[in-house]
Amino acid sequence: MIDLLICYDVNTETSAGRKRLRRVAKVCVAHGQRVQNSVFEVSVNDVQLLALRDQLLREMDPSEDSVRIYRLRQPRDKFVEAFGRDGYRDLSAPLIL
Amino acid sequence: MRTLLNTLYVQTQGSYLRLENDNVRVDVEGARVAMLPLHHLDGVVVFGNVLISPYLIQRLGREHKPVTWLTESGRFTARTETPMSGNVLLRVAQHAASGDPARTLAVARYIAAGKLQNQKAALLRSARDAAEADQPILREAARDVNGQIGCLPLAGTVDEVRGIEGTAARAYFGAFSHTLRVNRDFFWLGERTRRPARDPINAVLNYAYTLLAGDCAGACQQVGLDPQVGFLHALRPGRASLALDLMEELRAVIADRAVITLINRSQLTPRDFILHAGGSVTISEDGRRTLIKHLQERKQETVKHSLTGRDTPLGLIAHVQARLLAQHLRGDRPHYPPYLHR
Numbered sequence: 001m002i003d004l005l006i007c008y009d010v011n012t013e014t015s016a017g018r019k020r021l022r023r024v025a026k027v028c029v030a031h032g033q034r035v036q037n038s039v040f041e042v043s044v045n046d047v048q049l050l051a052l053r054d055q056l057l058r059e060m061d062p063s064e065d066s067v068r069i070y071r072l073r074q075p076r077d078k079f080v081e082a083f084g085r086d087g088y089r090d091l092s093a094p095l096i097l
Numbered sequence: 098m099r100t101l102l103n104t105l106y107v108q109t110q111g112s113y114l115r116l117e118n119d120n121v122r123v124d125v126e127g128a129r130v131a132m133l134p135l136h137h138l139d140g141v142v143v144f145g146n147v148l149i150s151p152y153l154i155q156r157l158g159r160e161h162k163p164v165t166w167l168t169e170s171g172r173f174t175a176r177t178e179t180p181m182s183g184n185v186l187l188r189v190a191q192h193a194a195s196g197d198p199a200r201t202l203a204v205a206r207y208i209a210a211g212k213l214q215n216q217k218a219a220l221l222r223s224a225r226d227a228a229e230a231d232q233p234i235l236r237e238a239a240r241d242v243n244g245q246i247g248c249l250p251l252a253g254t255v256d257e258v259r260g261i262e263g264t265a266a267r268a269y270f271g272a273f274s275h276t277l278r279v280n281r282d283f284f285w286l287g288e289r290t291r292r293p294a295r296d297p298i299n300a301v302l303n304y305a306y307t308l309l310a311g312d313c314a315g316a317c318q319q320v321g322l323d324p325q326v327g328f329l330h331a332l333r334p335g336r337a338s339l340a341l342d343l344m345e346e347l348r349a350v351i352a353d354r355a356v357i358t359l360i361n362r363s364q365l366t367p368r369d370f371i372l373h374a375g376g377s378v379t380i381s382e383d384g385r386r387t388l389i390k391h392l393q394e395r396k397q398e399t400v401k402h403s404l405t406g407r408d409t410p411l412g413l414i415a416h417v418q419a420r421l422l423a424q425h426l427r428g429d430r431p432h433y434p435p436y437l438h439r
Contacts, residue, residue: 030119031134048136091137096106096410097123097130 003072115150145169205329211346211435223276231275238272293377305352314340316415
């Protein structure tokens with residue numbers, strides 16, 4: 001599994017831009033966890049990464065928006081410090097609700 | 098190593114699971130408690146009154162992720178059959194292994210080794226808390242059990258493994274009463290008796306084992322193993338031999354420990370037992386409730402699994418072991434690694 005940090009800036013001045021924002025957010029939600037308003041932590045395998053990148057490129061407008069994908073170093077808890085309200089959940093640990 | 102457990106367990110009564118944007122959304126009392134991307138899950142297990150939307154069931158089915166329904170207390174009720182489940186190959190592998198004396202012997206030997214090791218650890222643990230007069234007796238019994246572990250590699254047939262296990266069980270249960278500190282004149286284990294139990298300890302042990310066996314059968318079903326085809330236990334109609342096999346490593350850790358704790362804390366007292374004419378003993382309804390509550394709480398406690406190194410709730414150890422056994426039967430593991438309690 002590859003751990004990624006995805007953040008985006010979508011120009012929301014026009015209604016087409018607001019639509020793009022919703023669709024870009026939706027692609028990210030489908031693949032990972034929302035950690036801040038436009039920041040996602042995602043853990044995917046190689047194939048899923050290709051699909052994710054492809055979908056993001058299809059939804060965004062390269063002349064107006066910006067999407068950045070960072071690779072997180074593993075193990076995550078050693079290299080990621082989070083403060084304040086944090087709803088992150090380790091999805092490889094046993095999930096019992 | 099491959100991730101062992103990314104199954105979603107939902108035991109909060111009244112939760113609602115639904116599909117939302119390729120995520121499983123879990124709501125409790127109308128409030129969202131989790132959004133879990135589907136690609137992190139290989140199945141969903143729900144206990145008791147948990148609602149799942151039909152769209153989520155269908156989506157999980159299409160992606161070969163089974164949904165398992167257990168009762169609130171963990172007894173198996175139903176499981177979805179996905180279009181292409183590994184079940185048939187796993188079951189064929191299981192049946193082939195059970196028909197092969199060498200492989201059956203190997204699995205039975207590892208199960209017995211795990212059981213004896215945990216019995217020994219339990220005795221030594223009790224010896225630390227016991228009164229001074231009882232300590233040497235418990236240590237002596239632990240030594241006897243340990244001696245039997247050494248005999249296991251010499252066993253040439255499953256019957257011999259059962260014999261070694263029986264010898265160790267006699268040593269273990271012979272010293273069992275010495276782990277108790279209160280009400281000693283009432284709680285005294287002579288020998289193991291079942292159907293009917295002849296003394297209070299047997300009555301409460303039998304009941305705890307029944308609950309535990311149900312959990313283990315649920316674990317087998319959830320992984321896709323046939324709970325009736327066992328290795329250490331002989332095949333018999335209606336008997337969940339594999340569930341009983343899986344239970345062997347957990348008896349001393351979960352059931353016996355619970356009984357000892359409850360008696361020593363005086364939560365189970367002579368008043369919780371009914372003595373019948375003819376010498377049989379049963380546990381009263383209040384006593385049962387005490388035991389079930391304690392076992393459920395105990396299941397939430399996390400232990401570090403000896404093989405995966407992960408913090409795992411005690412209640413999920415049976416599931417982990419069933420999965421490890423499945424990996425062995427499929428040929429992904431050279432041998433079945435039993436659960437060794439610290």
